[in-house]
Amino acid sequence: MSENRVLIVKIDPEKCQGHARCHALATELFELDEFGNARVRGSGQIPPSLEDQAWIARANCPELAVEIVEQAKAPD
Ligand code: SF4
Known part of the structure; x- marks a missing residue:
């Protein structure tokens, strides 16, 4: 993922x-x-250290209620 994008x-x-x-x-x-x-x-916003857990949670939601989207990072 680009440094200018966040999950x-x-x-x-x-x-x-x-x-x-x-x-x-x-x-x-x-x-x-x-x-x-x-x-x-x-x-x-998902910190890089929690990305794997976020994807695992998404995969394990039986209702497909968890979404992960990529967004442009807000300027500092
Ligand atoms: S249904 Fe709701 S509480 Fe259950 S795993 Fe999905 S998002 Fe989480």
């Missing part, structure tokens, strides 16, 4: 059914609400 993780709340697999696999990226549905921590 962003998102959860589609319409698809999420609260299995919490994403949270179990990447606690640093996801948190659970009071109903057990997942939401992204912070801005959703």
